Amino acid sequence: MVLSRSEAHQRQKRQRSQRTRKLLVVNLALLVLIGILAVVYVVQRQDNGSKLDVSGNGNPTPTQGAAGDEGTNGLPQSGNSSAGNGGNAAGTGNVNEGTPQEQAGSGSADGDDGSAGDGAADSEGPDGQAPDSSGNGAAQTNANADTEEGQGGNAGTPQDSPGDAAAVTGDGDEDQVNLSFTGDILLAASVEKLMLKNGFDYPYAKVLPYLQLSDVTAANLETPVTLRGTPAPNKQYVYKASPDALPALIDSGVDVVNLANNHTLDQGEEGLLDTIEYLNKAKLPNMGAGINDAEAFKPVIKEANGIRIAYLGLTRVVPVGSWKADKNHPGLAETYDPTRAVAAIKKAKADADIVVVMVHWGTELMDMPNADQTRLGHAYIDAGADLVIGSHPHLLEGFESYKGKWIAYSLGNFVFSGMPDKRTADTGVLDAACTAAGKCSLKLHPMRAVQSQPALLEGEEAAALLKRISGISIHAAIDAQGHVLSKE
Template sequence: MVMSRSESHQRQKEKRSRRMRRLIVVNLVMLAILCILAVLYAIQRQDGGGNLDAGRNGNQPPAGNEAGADGSHDPPAAGADSDAGSEAAQQDANGTTASNGAAAGSDDGPAASGSAGGGAVGDGAGGAPTNASSGSDNSASGQETGGADGPADSGAAGGLAAPGAATTGSGSGEAALGDRVVNLSFTGDILLAASVEKLLLKNGYDYPYAKVQQYLQLSDVTAANLETPVTLRGTPAENKQYVYKSSPDALPALVDSGVDVVSLANNHTLDQGEEGLLDTIDYLNKAKLPYIGAGINDTEAFKPVIKEADGIKIAYIGLTRVVPVTSWKADKNHPGLAESYDPTRAVAAIKKAKAEADVVVVMVHWGTELQDMPNADQTRLGHAYIDAGADLVVGSHPHILEGFESYKGKWIAYSLGNFIFSGMPDKRTADTGVLDAQCDAAGKCALTFHPMRAVQSQPAPLEGEEAEALLKRLSGISIRAAVDAQGQVHSKE
């Protein structure tokens, strides 16, 4: 049969249509198969791949040692006093004394008369402040919830425990921790002013944390002593050789580094007067960085910050026994510091915090600069804090590392030294570290110290013989305690 031209064209059109339908069906089938394979792959990866988040679970290995061998800091300022008992020995390349014309001298000279609790204010050595305030970024109940990813794994490079990991019940006679624990970390003094500020402006505000950030971020809560007011205003304190002021631009990097709480109870928080302290409080609140040890009155200064992780509440209290003048002390009528020359007020705050939290941490500014061993006041106060209910006491101010003490099953870390600070002539001030405390709901803690050294205000982990030497020195100056080659602290009670 002979088809007409129109019929032939119609049949060709139908064939093309059928081919197009078949092609669409094939493509849809292939797309469906690809989708099914993608879903199966995702399920298999989720089931078998383990936890891929290296955020705060302690599985990230520590950074290698990039610190310089000499541990040197900034060059000394002209005319720097090398007296070991004075903060005037600090190599402050920024020349902080020139800004206000303050007379040179010890940073913590005798205070005005009338200090509470008897005894003059000041220890003959400049101290670093810690601030306690109820104006922190907490809820109305004073509690702030933090994440908890469980205990970190061990196995860090150089034979040391991984960041955020602490031994659980190691050492003869030491009971094991409970099933639920929180991982807490602590550093020594952080200064973001003077010569450190010059380095920040040159290298970026995240410069100081570049080699240790993982140690600060892997714990549930990291706390540090902030050794400077944060303000663009203020009246410089008189009769102090070293008067600090830090820009609020430095705070976001501090928060991003992993620091969750700062103490303001120290001898620099009011370097720019009450105006500087109030600005500091405002800037910390804006940065959502809780603080302890200072406040708009004494009630706020002694009030704890309460964090929560894995159902365990941790209360942080900031105190200082280094107050340059009595007017720096907080009372019901004006801002200031939570002082602890007489421990009565501190003991009451600790007892109250213990009723509200499972673990009570006291961060205290005390002691004598550049002394390896705690003085009698440190020992007396540390024991009083623990007798009142503190589970862990962490000190600052001496600018060098002091040892640990085991007391009634609790721990005192007398000084964590400088962490981020201007250079000082004594090379021991460059030795630093991060202290990890793994604490259970009953308040029992196991400690691990990660040895570090700061070069140009940038701490970095130590390894090998340098790490072993620093840990051995710490062990030798500890009281009823020893530090092993992995940085774990053991009781000898």
């Protein structure tokens, strides 16, 4: 039986998880054995020490022993390790980005559907300029286990080992699932030129461990995948990606993609249907769009470690009303009015242990959530969502702790064309260790993209980025190791 890339990747993830669990069992068994041997040793020393010298007064006196010098405490050692050097990002020299768009529209900015009650037009911003050349891909890791909300653990440097979301809870309970998330991934325009020159795996080369080691990794796919279609009229940035880019995306570790955003119909309904067909053929689960509204609002359900996770895709950025899915035509799962989204969340909660909402919303190039984001984020959690993961502003926005649940307002650009605002190069991978009851602990791995290739930050650059995001978070803060802590 020939496995698809997605199936092979899932099998590899399961095998890694099984090996980790087996290693844990072996370590625990060794610790128990060491403890038993230590007890036996102490008892024998005491027995030997109880052989008595008979003094002249007839009182027994024990012989002198050297007890207490065993030097073994039975505790596991911290085991610091280095992940090696991820490579310095090639930040010198500008990439010839070409024109800002694949297909030139009328030059008007992409905007929300005015009929939906949002009058502010969103502009994509020129993507024809190279990003900031700063950034360092070197990754120094630390294998020490983190504890609940980052307290009490020897966290080491800000760059703890990738995929260590499992350690965030610190309780050693296997009844949890490790999830990872990225921001927007664009596979067209200048990114496509870089991939054609350097290989389709180029964008992910320096961050593979952060995408591959979790149980499920999800991203927002910011482009239609099609070889045909009609470019959307009156739209400044219109994209189209080749299906040849999908195998490398799957091999990178991405398991689920959200299609609910303002570019999925850049090539019309024909492009949308092609996108879904190509993703389905590649066995890459997708949500947020469909042949009708029922399919668009249908969640993707993944299972890991016996825990079911439902992923819903939503967007509050719809260029024109016809992009919205309804019972009669294809489109996106929109959330201007949260009624349909709330119903979908409640239904998903009945079918899964954890509900993740991935939503495209907010104002571009703003690092603070607007009123609609906070209103909708709260409504999703009130309806039963356990995690809300946002995208669209092109910037990292802060986190909010709300009723014991988490909202990540925007994970920014992950793989995207360069933009003039240097902040758009700041990005990261968010890890979430979640129990079956929906309690999640978060950790942000700070990164910076250079020429559309994200790489881990370290030292002062990492600290500065984490501090900035912490400062704009709501009822939450981020420590020096990237743990997101509740301040409710």
